[in-house]
Amino acid sequence: xxxxELTVLIVDGSRKSRENYRQYIAEDTSYTSIIYExxxxxxxxxxxxxxxxxxxLVELELPDINALEFITLLKSYNIEKIPxxxxxxxxxxxSVAVSAMKSGACDCLFKEEITPExxxxxxxxxxxxxxxxxxxxxxxxxxxxSLEAAQMATWEWDLITDKVWLSPxxxxxxxxxxxxFAETAEAWLEKVHPEDRxxxxxRIAQQRIQQNDSSQEYRLLLNExxxxxxxxxxxxxxxxxxPIRMVGTIHDITERKQTQKxxxxxxxxxxxxxxxxxxxxxxYDLIEQRNxxxxxxxxxxxxxxxxxxxxxxxxxISQLMHPSDRLEIVKHWQRLKSAADEEVFTFExxxxxxxxxxxxxxxxxxxxxxxxxxxxxxxxxxxxDITERKQMEEALKLTQERFQxxxxxxxxxxxxxxxxxxxxxxxxxxxEQLGYTQEEALPTPEWWRxxxxxxxxxxxxxxxxxxxxxxxxxxMEYRLCHKYEKRYIWVxxxxxVVRDKDDNLLRVVGITIDIxxxxxxxxxxxxxxxxxRLATTAAELGMWFWDITxxxxxxxxxxxxxxxxxxxxxxxxxxFLNCLHSEDRQRTxxxxxxxxxxxxxxxxxxxxxxSDGSVHWIAAKGRxxxxxxxxxxxxxxxxxxxxxxxxxxxxxKRLLELEQIARTQAENANRAKDNFVAMxxxxxxxxxxxxxxxxxxxxxxxxxxxxxxxxxxxIERSAKSQSRLIEDLLDxxxxxxxxxxxxxxxxSLITVIEYAIEQITTVAxxxxxxxxxxIDETVGLISGDLNRLQQILSNILSNxxxxxxxxxxxxxxxxxxxxxxxxxxxDTGKGMSSEFLPYVFERFRQEENSTARxxxxxxxxxxxxxxxxxxxxxxxxxxxxxxxxxxxxxxVRLPLIR
Numbered sequence: 011x012x013x014x015e016l017t018v019l020i021v022d023g024s025r026k027s028r029e030n031y032r033q034y035i036a037e038d039t040s041y042t043s044i045i046y047e048x049x050x051x052x053x054x055x056x057x058x059x060x061x062x063x064x065x066x067l068v069e070l071e072l073p074d075i076n077a078l079e080f081i082t083l084l085k086s087y088n089i090e091k092i093p094x095x096x097x098x099x100x101x102x103x104x105s106v107a108v109s110a111m112k113s114g115a116c117d118c119l120f121k122e123e124i125t126p127e128x129x130x131x132x133x134x135x136x137x138x139x140x141x142x143x144x145x146x147x148x149x150x151x152x153x154x155x156s157l158e159a160a161q162m163a164t165w166e167w168d169l170i171t172d173k174v175w176l177s178p179x180x181x182x183x184x185x186x187x188x189x190x191f192a193e194t195a196e197a198w199l200e201k202v203h204p205e206d207r208x209x210x211x212x213r214i215a216q217q218r219i220q221q222n223d224s225s226q227e228y229r230l231l232l233n234e235x236x237x238x239x240x241x242x243x244x245x246x247x248x249x250x251x252x253p254i255r256m257v258g259t260i261h262d263i264t265e266r267k268q269t270q271k272x273x274x275x276x277x278x279x280x281x282x283x284x285x286x287x288x289x290x291x292x293x294y295d296l297i298e299q300r301n302x303x304x305x306x307x308x309x310x311x312x313x314x315x316x317x318x319x320x321x322x323x324x325x326x327i328s329q330l331m332h333p334s335d336r337l338e339i340v341k342h343w344q345r346l347k348s349a350a351d352e353e354v355f356t357f358e359x360x361x362x363x364x365x366x367x368x369x370x371x372x373x374x375x376x377x378x379x380x381x382x383x384x385x386x387x388x389x390x391x392x393x394x395d396i397t398e399r400k401q402m403e404e405a406l407k408l409t410q411e412r413f414q415x416x417x418x419x420x421x422x423x424x425x426x427x428x429x430x431x432x433x434x435x436x437x438x439x440x441x442e443q444l445g446y447t448q449e450e451a452l453p454t455p456e457w458w459r460x461x462x463x464x465x466x467x468x469x470x471x472x473x474x475x476x477x478x479x480x481x482x483x484x485x486m487e488y489r490l491c492h493k494y495e496k497r498y499i500w501v502x503x504x505x506x507v508v509r510d511k512d513d514n515l516l517r518v519v520g521i522t523i524d525i526x527x528x529x530x531x532x533x534x535x536x537x538x539x540x541x542x543r544l545a546t547t548a549a550e551l552g553m554w555f556w557d558i559t560x561x562x563x564x565x566x567x568x569x570x571x572x573x574x575x576x577x578x579x580x581x582x583x584x585x586f587l588n589c590l591h592s593e594d595r596q597r598t599x600x601x602x603x604x605x606x607x608x609x610x611x612x613x614x615x616x617x618x619x620x621s622d623g624s625v626h627w628i629a630a631k632g633r634x635x636x637x638x639x640x641x642x643x644x645x646x647x648x649x650x651x652x653x654x655x656x657x658x659x660x661x662x663k664r665l666l667e668l669e670q671i672a673r674t675q676a677e678n679a680n681r682a683k684d685n686f687v688a689m690x691x692x693x694x695x696x697x698x699x700x701x702x703x704x705x706x707x708x709x710x711x712x713x714x715x716x717x718x719x720x721x722x723x724x725i726e727r728s729a730k731s732q733s734r735l736i737e738d739l740l741d742x743x744x745x746x747x748x749x750x751x752x753x754x755x756x757x758s759l760i761t762v763i764e765y766a767i768e769q770i771t772t773v774a775x776x777x778x779x780x781x782x783x784x785i786d787e788t789v790g791l792i793s794g795d796l797n798r799l800q801q802i803l804s805n806i807l808s809n810x811x812x813x814x815x816x817x818x819x820x821x822x823x824x825x826x827x828x829x830x831x832x833x834x835x836x837d838t839g840k841g842m843s844s845e846f847l848p849y850v851f852e853r854f855r856q857e858e859n860s861t862a863r864x865x866x867x868x869x870x871x872x873x874x875x876x877x878x879x880x881x882x883x884x885x886x887x888x889x890x891x892x893x894x895x896x897x898x899x900x901x902v903r904l905p906l907i908r
Contacts, residue, residue: 016041018133019063021054021080022098023073027121031067034126035133051075055083058093065094065133070106078113085114091144094136098124116140167195167256169218174198183262184232203229203236218253221245227263238267290371290393293378296343296386299324311371311395313364332360332368342375346386349377358396370400423522427455429515434458443501443524445493463489463498487525500529552649554632556583558606559643569649572628574620591617591625606634606642615652627656697728752795752882756907759792759799759831760785763822766803770811777816784823789831790906798879805872806835806900813898814839826906830885833902841898842891850889851877880904 018035022028028047035043046061048054051072058066066084070077077097085092094116099106107118116136119128163180167173173193202210206228217224225242243258290311293303300323304316312319312330322329327336342357349355354376360368371393378390423444424437433453440446444461451457459467466488484505489498505520552569556562563581570579573589587595594616605612612632617625632647704721707713713721767781774781810820818838825832842850851873880887885904891897 015044016065016133016137017044017046017061017063019046019048019054019058019061019066019093021048021051021066021072022069023049023071024069025049027069027098031129034124034129037126038130040134049073051077051080051083055080055087058084059087062091063093064137065096067096067098067129067133070097070099070110077110077115081110081114092140094133094140096132096136162259162261164259165257169253169255172196180260184230184237201230201232203231205229214256217243217245217256221247221251221253236264237262238264288394291391292393293388293390294375295388296346297381299327301326302388311393312361312369330361332362335359346375346377346389349386351377353377369395370397372396422524425520425522427518427520429517443522444490444499450493461491463491465489484520487529490522499524499526501525554581554647554649556645557643558645572626572649572651573618574622574624574626589618591619593617602645605632605645609634609636612645612647615656625653626651627653700728701725750878750882752798754793754795756791757794757796757799759789759824759833759904760787762796762799762803763824763833765800766807767822769804770807773808773811774820777811777814777818779811779814779816780819782819782821784821784825786825789824789826792831792883792904793907794883794904799883802876802879802902803833803835805876806902809872810835810837810839810898810900813837827903829906829908830903831906833904835900836897837899838897841894841896842889843894844891847889847891851887 020028020031032045051074068077068080097110097115097118099120102120110118117132163183164177166175210228213226223244227240230237240261240263243256245253246255248254290307291305295302301320304319308316354374356374358372360370363369373391373393375389375391377386379388381387423439426435440451486503490501501522502525503522505518508517510516552572553566554569555564565581567577598616601614615629618628628649629652630649634642635644637643704725814837821836823834877887883904887902890899
């Protein structure tokens with residue numbers, strides 16, 4: 011049996027006690043003991059660092075320090091393996107023993123109870139317990155490191171007490187502060203994301219019932235951050251198989267979830283690219299002979315959904331591809347077997363659209379996936395619809411064939427000048443047009459130049475003559491020498507320029523047409539035109555000629571002068587229309603169209619607008635001419651300045667209109683004066699009659715006290731009505747004379763509105779009209795006259811009450827619009843017609859279709875005064891109404907004090 015070595019340090023001030031303890035320990039046959047002694051604590055501390063004892067027996071009270079201080083100093087030495095300390099106490103004092111244990115002692119012995127067996131047993135137990143504690147600490151440390159490396163923490167939930175314990179690394183794992191969680195399941199669930207909370211509750215309840223292991227993923231809200239976690243748990247049962255605890259781990263999977271989301275986003279992004287890229291994107295399995303992916307472009311290009319085409323499997327080729335192209339696709343696949351990974355192969359074929367039409371496609375394919383042996387497994391490709399290109403190619407081929415026939419049938423020369431080789435190919439038309447055979451006509455531009463009339467050659471033919479963009483036409487007219495007739499004939503040479511991708515001139519292709527007859531006709535026409543020009547100049551007429559076949563418009567200088575144009579202006583039909591007044595262009599164009607299509611004379615008057623903005627009236631006349639097939643070929647006519655005549659007509663018309671307006675205004679003014687006198691008489695007489703009538707009754711003493719009170723009220727109300735009427739008349743007089751003055755101070759519109767509402771409250775209540783206000787309390791002050799502002803709003807509200815039937819509604823709104831305050835008064839009253847609305851703020855104006863004068867409409871002065879007062883405050887007022895019976899809205903805007 012192997013004996014373990016035991017090193018013990020005895021620290022005691024009594025030599026006899028040290029010897030006894032040495033003897034007790036030495037008698038232990040299960041250890042080979044090495045025993046050291048010291049009587050002072052400090053020396054014992056120094057010795058312990060050298061001998062590193064397994065256990066220390068230390069007396070409570072030493073000559074220099076006590077045992078508690080000894081333990082504290084021993085810990086401060088940061089010894090990796092701290093010895094087991096057993097404190098020896100002289101007298102039985104349990105409170106001292108407890109203090110020693112709290113300080114770090116492994117055990118305490120009372121000296122009076124020490125026996126050899128008790129001492130040896132205590133030493134063995136202390137050493138064993140210390141070893142177990144160190145092993146437990148190492149295990150816990152390994153567990154902690156493992157959990158931290160795995161981003162994992164542990165937890166335990168006591169189902170009886172509802173207490174939850176979390177491993178210490180949970181705090182560091184999620185970057186939290188200690189104590190953030192209450193030790194209950196409910197506190198934990200509060201940290202679960204609201205969208206996952208119910209799911210977690212249900213899973214826990216299910217696990218407690220089924221008593222099985224469980225794993226679930228959910229989100230936690232910690233420090234305003236979202237963490238994804240995976241929680242694995244197990245139910246612990248008691249002896250009666252009832253769940254008493256749940257234990258488990260919690261793993262931070264936020265990074266994994268974010269990676270999954272990025273992957274999903276990436277896949278979705280790739281899918282969206284595939285769905286938006288023009289053309290058909292597909293993945294084809296060469297082994298299974300079927301499509302495994304097709305983007306949604308299939309619907310627009312073939313009429314089939316991707317799902318339907320994939321479901322066709324290996325039958326897709328036989329069902330959709332043209333029979334003539336099936337052998338070619340097999341050859342195409344054979345080429346792909348020897349293809350490199352980055353090599354792309356092109357294949358053109360036909361596919362049948364769902365509507366039965368054959369469509370041409372061009373596919374670009376490359377190997378996407380290979381078998382373990384390196385053979386092509388799947389290919390990825392992009393197919394473009396080239397049906398239109400194929401149709402154009404076919405049409406071009408047909409056109410070329412027709413062109414060959416046309417150049418043979420038509421009397422023209424077609425040529426193709428290759429700039430690089432400086433050679434010219436010409437069609438057989440050169441024989442018919444000029445009499446030269448292909449052998450006589452040398453294929454060079456220099457030979458062609460040799461037959462051009464000397465007066466028409468300004469410089470040798472150069473490439474610079476065709477310094478035009480690719481596709482543009484260059485047209486020239488000159489004379490060529492005929493072989494047999496020894497005369498020159500006029501030709502029109504129209505060339506088509508062809509350039510390469512770097513804009514270098516490659517070829518010039520064109521036609522040469524005999525226009526000799528046309529030129530002779532033009533010469534005669536010009537001579538005739540000159541004679542006409544002299545005649546029209548004398549007659550102050552402008553002449554114009556339009557050759558419709560070549561769209562050439564010729565004006566005389568006099569004609570151009572009528573439109574304010576310079577003599578050298580090159581005319582066109584579009585320029586002519588642009589010279590006209592915008593209101594006359596369509597009318598003039600229609601007159602030209604009628605002349606050409608209906609063969610009627612062109613006779614119209616329109617306005618021309620010169621560059622300086624001046625407007626001139628023109629009278630134009632003309633006639634169209636037709637060919638043998640009744641098609642219009644020319645149009646000619648004259649133009650004459652009639653501005654002076656038109657101005658006289660317009661002045662006469664304007665004077666007549668002014669006379670009619672003046673007469674109407676005079677009649678309206680007379681009628682308004684008559685109405686005003688009648689209204690003033692009525693409105694003054696009505697309250698005066700009431701005053702006089704009740705005054706007579708009061709003087710006669712024939713009324714009781716109640717009637718007397720009512721009489722006085724009527725007299726007072728009538729007097730106030732007359733006072734208001736007189737005040738309105740005075741205000742109108744002041745307005746006319748410019749003497750209506752304002753006393754400006756900072757004013758709150760809220761106060762003005764509240765006062766105006768109080769003024770109408772009684773009358774509105776009598777008519778059962780609901781009055782509502784919507785006030786923005788943040789609206790600032792305005793600079794205004796408080797009394798006049800109250801007059802404005804009271805007048806508008808009084809009108810609203812007057813013209814709103816019983817049971818109606820009035821709404822007053824105050825709000826801020828930019829730098830202005832806006833007041834809106836909206837009622838559900840009788841409204842106003844669209845004809846009367848523009849005159850609502852004029853003096854003495856009342857709607858003509860009012861039902862009766864008896865409704866107390868007033869003199870028509872109130873709103874005129876209101877507008878004047880609003881404008882004096884720098885504001886604006888407007889009225890709106892959808893129509894009669896649909897209510898009215900009055901809007902007042904006043905500037906705020908900045």
